[in-house]
Amino acid sequence: MATQSNTKSPHIKRFHYTQDLAVDKPFNWNQLVRMLQYVKPYAKKELPIAIIAMLISTAVRLIVPLIIGKLAIDVAIENGNTNLLVQLVLLIAILYVFNYIGNAIRIKYVNILGQNVIYDLRKHLFSHIQRLSNRFFDNRSAGSIIVRIMNDINSLQELFTNGIINLLMDVVMLLSIVIILFVLSPQLALAVVIIIPIMFYISTKLRKNIRRSWQNVRIQQSRLNSHLNESIQGIRITQSFSQESNNTEYFNGVNSDNFDSWNVASRKSAMFRPFVEMSNAVGTVILISYGSFLIINGDVELGTFFTFALFIGMFWEPISRLGQMYNQLLMAMSASERIFEFLDEQPNVEEKENPTRIEQMEGHIEFDQVQFAYDEDRIALHEISLEMKAGQTVALVGHTGSGKSTIANLISRFYDPTKGAVKIDGHDLRDLKLEDVRQSISVVLQDTFIFSGTIMENIRFGRPDASDEEVMDAAKVVGADGFIQRLASGYETEVEERGNILSAGERQLLSFARALLADPRIIILDEATASIDTETEMKIQEALKRLLKGRTAIIIAHRLSTIRDADNIIVLENGKILEQGSHAELMDREGEYYGLVKSQFQMLDQI
Structure with a gap:
């Protein structure tokens, strides 16, 4: 196993899981298609409405420059037609109202779609993980699993809420602008867009490096969350051995690794936008110089040149967004790899x-x-x-x-x-x-787990459909009713995470009541009385006899x-x-x- 290393500050070396390694992989189109399968349930309502709204707003943005250049400048202004100019201004105002409505509807429905997809994906992942075998959890920390369910799925949120529709909008916009430019002036259009193939060739060279950087970000986040989970769960041990400073030192190292990975990935991703802006500048220079030449020679009208200028300004905007979208897609791919890695895990214990x-x-x-x-x-x-x-x-x-x-x-x-x-x-x-x-089996462990919630809810976990009376009867049988009644709110007392307000013996008695309520045919007591003092143990011996009566019982005990x-x-x-x-x-x-x-x-x- 590899050890942690940090370039920013020294820290205690600890091992991490070897499966968390950044690897070079080609862009996985099958994985993208698989991810889009979660959009299917919403492809009949939310997605079509969002697409229609997007097409309306895109159409408005494409029509307005044509109205300004070909009608307002070349016709109304050229001929001094004030009435036509006023009508065109009113038409443009109405079109922008439609644009506003289209954008509002698009934003509403893509957010509904995106949030539903994220909800479904997180639900699917959590349900799948719950059904995996113990071997899966033997090899992974709780923190690394939490990262997949929370952080990695959150990384897909932007892709599903805006990315998909924005991608379609930008592609439609680009293709439409290219077609319009070639219709207006093939010569000028060819001179302006010739830089695009060069730009795409250079940008593709950055893909592998950027993608690997975002993979590393996910790995460092997983390690940070794993350490946080471990530190919080083990805070009493840390304090009892006065290891707060060492633990903080190690956290600083892991935090620095996470900080550095984000900086590297962000820096590499940020290279694309200046590159697009430089391409925009080159395209603008070509437009002004060559367009001026064509106007002087009478090959292009002034309104056409102005329309070109408006469309060129609009042309580089979606290209820049597509670059950002690609970075977003790389982040989503690195997150989805980790999500599907878990979803592809099959239980070792198969039915x-x-x-x-x-x-x-x-x-x-x-x-x-x-x-x-x-x-x-x-x-x-x-x-x-x-x-x-x-x-x-x-x-x-x-x-x-x-x-x-x-x-x-x-x-x-x-x-x-x-x-x-x-x-x-x-x-x-x-x-x-x-x-x-x-x-048919109930297991009572030495380190019993108490969930956050009420005493009543914790006992009822053994049989969710049990009545309050049945819960109380189970508690009375194992001798837990006495201490429960002494609590401030009795059975409705809220217990903290892991039941920290209860003593070890009280937690164990609750686990007995939970097991009894489930009414199993087989009961396993794994060092179940180890945390109970001798006096308490004597009190529950009779209760245990009632608990085990008529059942197959397996008792694991050091206390013979x-x-x-x-x-x-x-x-x-x-x-x-x-x-x-x-x-x-x-x-x-x-x-x-x-x-x-x-x-x-x-x-x-x-x-």
Whole structure:
């Protein structure tokens, strides 16, 4: 992995994800077409109205110079016809009213179109990410994912709200002006537009460099957001180790990298506009010098020359906008690459086209010669076979890294085994509908997650259609009702992000209530009582018995006193089963479990 480097200020070196690298790619037209697919739902109403309004305003801008040059100058002024001149002025005023109306309608509907497209794209990306497997999140920070959903999609906003219609408007304007110029005077038109091919040839040379620069901007923004997310989430650790200055130093480095990348990209993109203005100046010089020559020779009328001058002024404006549009398109392409990279990700845990449905799951679990590896060099489980009968309480014990949580993850089908099969009620999990499996399993983790919102909403997360009474009953069963009632607003108390106003034990009790409300057939407690003090633990033991009654329960615990009553205790070491049996049976054998219990109680005696 590469380390951060910064030219502006030194900072602590940290690694970043290697997939965030700027690469040289040709302009991907297929990707542009794919992006425009999100416009399709609005192609029957908003887009046609915006195009019609754009054509009206464009037509007005093209007609006015012809009226001024060919009618006002060559006819009305040349012949001293005041009445005609007044009529032409009124006509121009009316046309500009139409131009105003056309522009107002165009702006309204392109904004409606653009905002709807951005809404749909962000919704699609978020929904897709939620369905990706755990491996996807194992390899990416939360900050880098947030950047894709927020910043990268925001980068497309200008393209969809103005870019598409402006592109059409400028193309129509340019083609129309070229045709009109050649109709008015082929000689003068050819002399003026001859510089355009040269201008486009030079500008294309900048494309690759500019595009790579905007790619780098996206990468640096991703790193900045990742660090911000990490720093805010870990602020207590930072403060407890007095690392604020080092963290600020590192942030300054990442911020400087982001600052520098924007400067480089902006500087390169800014080169186009002066180039267009220089081309405009050259075109104007050609028009004045050669146009004057043609007027003197009688080949061009004064009104035609004046019309040319107006159209030339209008001609370079859309070219300049097209240059800006190209830069905008490059930004959009670099953002869309990153968005479609996520959209093209497929879940590692795939569901069959016609999965088996189980209406009522019993909860009988079987591991048949299961092997699992998080990566090629790290095998977590070595072809283990075990059985958990429906309604049993099974405890998994062992040292850190022995495979306990891996077994829980496979039962929830967060991962699929690399060999063998995990079965529920005799069905391979890979044959079942994933939603059925997940709805029949509740997981209570040591580091439980509390969402921002009320206590009531957090418990109801286990079953959104539950009534208030059902929520309160679940809280009472696990012993959470007491502390909830003592809160200022009871069940309607707003908890902060991650439930920071609650103690670790209170958060854990809420997670128990949430799990109970879901009424699962299988419940997994992954170190679920580790954050609860001994006194609180004793209070909820009876509640746990009610929670686990009639359900298949998998308990992962280091605190062995909590699993004495388990029907079966499985002792793991380095992904292998060393022994299994009831607490009494394992103690009689005086094997690995006996040693773990003995060492743990000796530690308690020393305390």
